[in-house]
Amino acid sequence: MLRCNRIHRFVIHFTNAFILESTHMTELARKRPEFRNINALKDLPTYRLPAAGIVSILHRISGFLMFLLMPLFIWMFDNSITSEISFAKFTAAFEIGVGFVPGWFFKLLALALIWAYLHHFIAGMRHIYMDAFHAVSKEFGKSSAVVTLVLSLGLTAVLAAKLFGLY
C-alpha cells in the first residue's frame, strides 16, 4: 500500500491496469497494444482508463485545483467571518460580482471548489478504507471507484442547482 500511494504517475495507472488484467491472461490478452514510453498526446486519448484510474487521476487534479484556488477559499473564509460589512461583500461577490468580474464567474469557481472538495474527500475516504481493511481486490477497486464518481458528481450537481438558484 505504501507503494500504491507513493507512485502515482501515469505509468502506474497504465501498468496497474495491466497487472490487474494479467490474472485473466490468455492468447487474446497478449495481442493487446503495449504502452511503453507513453506519449501524452498520442497514447492517452486512445487508452481506456479503468474507473479506479479515473478516480485516481481526478484525486490528483482536484487536489492541485484546490491548491491553486486556496487564496479564493481563504478570501471567502476571511470575508464571511470578519464583519457584517465584509459578509455583505462576500455574498455580493456571488450576486453582483467584484469589479469587472461577474457574479456567475465566482459561482463557477465556487462550483469547481465544491466538486474538487467532494471528489477529494470521497476518494480519500476510499483510500483510507482500503488501507484500514485491506480492501484491495479488483472487484472492490472497481465498485468503490464507481460509487466515488457517482456520489461526487451527483452531490456536485445537487449543489450546483442550489448555487444557481434552481430550487
Add this chain to the structure above:
Amino acid sequence: MSSVNYGSKRIVTGAGYGFRDWLAQRVTAILMALFTVVLLAQVIFTSGPIGYEEWAGIFAAQWMKVLTFAVIIALLYHVWVGMRDIWMDYVKPLALRLALHVFTLVWLVGCAGWAVQALWRL
C-alpha cells in the same frame, strides 16, 4: 543501487521518508474529515436562515477556533506532501523542481498565515 552512498555519490533524490509522510497524510485527512462533519453539523442544526451572526458564531467559540487552527496546520502539511508528490512525479529537472518546492512552501505558509489571522481576529 551503488554501494557508495555518501559524498558526491550520495543519492539525494526522492523523498526518503515515505512512511512518515504517508501516515501523516492519512492522519491529517481524518482530522480534516472530522472537521468537515463538525462544521456541516453546526450549519445543519442552526435554526433559521444563516446570516453573518450565525456563521461567524460557529467560529467564535474557543474550541472551534482551536479545532480550526489545528485543521489549518493539518491542511498545510497534507497539501505539502501531496504537492511534493506531484512535482516529484512530473518535474524532472532538479533546479525547476526546487523552485516549485520553494514556491509551494511560500504559497502554503502564506495561505496558512492569512487563514489563521482571519480566524483569530474574530
